[in-house]
Amino acid sequence: MKQQIVLSHEQQVAESHKQKKALSYDLQAGLYGQFANLGYRKKPLFEQITIPHIQPGQLVTLIGANGIGKSSLLKAIAGLLKVEGKLCLNQLPLSDMTAKQRLGHIGYVPQALPQTTPLTPFEMLRSSLLHLQQTPEHQINTLITQVFQQLEISDIALTPLSQLSGGQRQMVAVANVLTRTPQLLLLDEPTSALDLRWQLKVIDALKQQVQRTNCIAIIAIHDINLALRFSDQVWVLGHAGVTHFGKPNKVVNSAMLAQIYGIKARVENCSQGYPMIITDAAI
Amino acid sequence: MSLPLTQTTPADDNQSLSLQQQYDQQLHRKWLLLAGLLALTLFILLFDLSSGPADMGLDTVLSVLLDKQEADLYEQVIVWEVRLPYSLMAIVVGACLGLAGAEMQTALNNPLASPFTLGISAAATLGAAIVVVFNLQLPGVSSHYLLPIMAFVFSLLATMIILFVIRYINANISTIVLFGISLFFALNAAVSFLQFLSDDNALQQIVFWTMGSLSRANWLTVIIVSVCLCICLPLALRNVAAMTLLRCGEQHAQANGVDVSKLRYGIMIRVSLLTAISICFVGEIGFIGLIAPHIARLLVGEDHTFFLPMSAISGALLMSLASVASKVLISGVVLPISIVTSIVGIPLFITLILSRQSRL
Numbered sequence: 001m002k003q004q005i006v007l008s009h010e011q012q013v014a015e016s017h018k019q020k021k022a023l024s025y026d027l028q029a030g031l032y033g034q035f036a037n038l039g040y041r042k043k044p045l046f047e048q049i050t051i052p053h054i055q056p057g058q059l060v061t062l063i064g065a066n067g068i069g070k071s072s073l074l075k076a077i078a079g080l081l082k083v084e085g086k087l088c089l090n091q092l093p094l095s096d097m098t099a100k101q102r103l104g105h106i107g108y109v110p111q112a113l114p115q116t117t118p119l120t121p122f123e124m125l126r127s128s129l130l131h132l133q134q135t136p137e138h139q140i141n142t143l144i145t146q147v148f149q150q151l152e153i154s155d156i157a158l159t160p161l162s163q164l165s166g167g168q169r170q171m172v173a174v175a176n177v178l179t180r181t182p183q184l185l186l187l188d189e190p191t192s193a194l195d196l197r198w199q200l201k202v203i204d205a206l207k208q209q210v211q212r213t214n215c216i217a218i219i220a221i222h223d224i225n226l227a228l229r230f231s232d233q234v235w236v237l238g239h240a241g242v243t244h245f246g247k248p249n250k251v252v253n254s255a256m257l258a259q260i261y262g263i264k265a266r267v268e269n270c271s272q273g274y275p276m277i278i279t280d281a282a283i
Numbered sequence: 284m285s286l287p288l289t290q291t292t293p294a295d296d297n298q299s300l301s302l303q304q305q306y307d308q309q310l311h312r313k314w315l316l317l318a319g320l321l322a323l324t325l326f327i328l329l330f331d332l333s334s335g336p337a338d339m340g341l342d343t344v345l346s347v348l349l350d351k352q353e354a355d356l357y358e359q360v361i362v363w364e365v366r367l368p369y370s371l372m373a374i375v376v377g378a379c380l381g382l383a384g385a386e387m388q389t390a391l392n393n394p395l396a397s398p399f400t401l402g403i404s405a406a407a408t409l410g411a412a413i414v415v416v417f418n419l420q421l422p423g424v425s426s427h428y429l430l431p432i433m434a435f436v437f438s439l440l441a442t443m444i445i446l447f448v449i450r451y452i453n454a455n456i457s458t459i460v461l462f463g464i465s466l467f468f469a470l471n472a473a474v475s476f477l478q479f480l481s482d483d484n485a486l487q488q489i490v491f492w493t494m495g496s497l498s499r500a501n502w503l504t505v506i507i508v509s510v511c512l513c514i515c516l517p518l519a520l521r522n523v524a525a526m527t528l529l530r531c532g533e534q535h536a537q538a539n540g541v542d543v544s545k546l547r548y549g550i551m552i553r554v555s556l557l558t559a560i561s562i563c564f565v566g567e568i569g570f571i572g573l574i575a576p577h578i579a580r581l582l583v584g585e586d587h588t589f590f591l592p593m594s595a596i597s598g599a600l601l602m603s604l605a606s607v608a609s610k611v612l613i614s615g616v617v618l619p620i621s622i623v624t625s626i627v628g629i630p631l632f633i634t635l636i637l638s639r640q641s642r643l
Contacts (some may be wrong), residue, residue, distance in 0.1 A: 098543065103539065103540035108538040118584045128528060131528060
């Protein structure tokens with residue numbers, strides 16, 4: 001990889017003595033790492049948090065209560081929030097890179113919708129590809145056209161963002177990361193403004209991207225049923241950096257829902273055999 | 284890096300062509316608008332050259348410009364030393380202010396921002412007022428140039444304070460704007476205080492300076508402002524992708540790898556240079572830096588590849604129109620330019636707003 005940081009021999013030896021375990025990690029594919037003091041200076045959200053080892057080709061949903069730090073965690077992984085610690089992605093030392101280098105490998109969709117401006121979605125996606133300079137210029141327009149088609153939003157591609165609804169702007173933000181082929185996709189509630197059909201379109205497109213490029217997708221989401229149905233792994237974020245990570249049917253159960261969300265809820269199978277949660281009451 | 288995302292069927296292919304074609308059509312239309320407005324500006328420039336207190340029509344002016352030898356000395360002097368610097372100064376100052384306004388509105392994410400939002404003009408006025416009131420003299424510097432030099436130095440000082448705030452306090456946009464507005468009022472108070480101290484003659488000079496006047500233009504000042512524009516415009520155009528992304532919101536710009544604070548810092552430096560250099564020679568010229576970007580936005584949208592040049596051209600056009608108006612509104616009198624910029628700009632601006640409203 002072109003942006004790999006080359007350490008001097010001495011540094012390498014020192015590093016290997018210090019972090020034997022971590023170095024053996026370095027040879028592994030996937031995402032893993034550990035953050036310390038994530039959040040605000042006076043009152044960090046997490047003093048210590050371990051990012052579970054996520055294999056390439058997995059779609060992971062990140063769930064947790066409001067304000068627990070899902071967005072901050074995604075920002076920290078994207079490199080937009082200063083944090084101590086180490087993070088590796090497919091042998092790339094992400095934590096040693098600058099934000100721009102890092103974002104060349106990561107497709108991050110922030111929670112905020114794109115602003116209402118006279119800019120068109122086509123121009124937005126084009127500027128993004130031009131700025132990151134990873135795609136040959138003659139391919140850019142074709143690539144954008146394909147993504148708009150895949151998401152079935154070609155009809156709004158040339159309409160100013162100021163004339164689009166919140167949901168449409170959210171689709172544009174998702175389309176923006178799909179024009180690239182990053183090794184890691186981070187999406188902060190990408191379905192929050194979407195109706196049922198578009199939720200499915202987005203999840204479907206993300207699943208396709210994960211399969212096609214063997215990347216990792218981490219999606220923060222509040223809809224647990226969507227998470228249960230479509231994710232390969234669920235990552236549950238609790239207080240003080242306590243996390244649970246595993247297959248949806250293993251992780252999501254009444255006890256977890258009570259502990260994390262403070263609700264009384266059941267996990268039952270629907271008529272087609274998929275697990276679903278049914279909420280009864282707030283505890 | 285790019286694999287085909289979907290298997291395209293022939294039907295899809297048609298559709299994909301049409302979206303790209305539509306985009307290409309939009310591009311084509313924007314280039315045409317850009318060229319059209321540029322042509323219109325040049326046309327107004329000719330009109331501007333042929334108007335003035337000395338009764339010389341377009342044919343006389345053109346004959347002087349095209350063939351210097353045959354025209355008499357009086358006409359040559361009027362055209363080359365008075366009208367041409369005056370009209371060209373209108374064009375370059377308008378372009379500078381239009382470009383600066385567009386960059387400022389993007390940097391501060393605020394359609395009400397202008398090159399003067401952060402107090403640059405007030406600082407320039409303070410610098411000018413100090414020269415006038417205290418009758419400053421510097422050995423070796425002609426008093427004709429001392430005033431613009433002081434105006435320039437003061438606006439750079441104001442900018443440095445703002446840049447310091449941005450850099451070391453790591454301020455967000457609203458802090459920057461509030462700080463700039465406070466600075467603006469503080470500087471205005473200082474100018475008022477000087478006006479209170481000054482005698483009638485000095486007071487009149489200060490007031491006249493704040494009205495702006497192209498009559499102070501000469502070839503040297505035109506060249507200085509043009510050089511500044513020729514440096515700042517390409518520098519701005521190098522950042523068009525990042526600036527366009529910034530219009531989607533700070534978070535989206537960052538998510539796409541834009542270093543927003545660095546970008547904003549660069550913009551501030553360019554804006555203050557453009558503004559300080561243009562207003563130090565012609566005085567305060569309001570309105571252009573605010574309205575030109577809006578006209579550009581209505582015409583070509585916010586892809587900064589077009590938005591920035593279009594703002595510069597709109598600014599130049601507005602100033603050129605104002606320059607014509609300043610000479611023909613009251614025949615035989617050249618009005619201070621700042622008085623007419625709004626008279627010219629507002630009808631144009633309102634027409635555009637209304638035409639867009641009816642299209643929606």
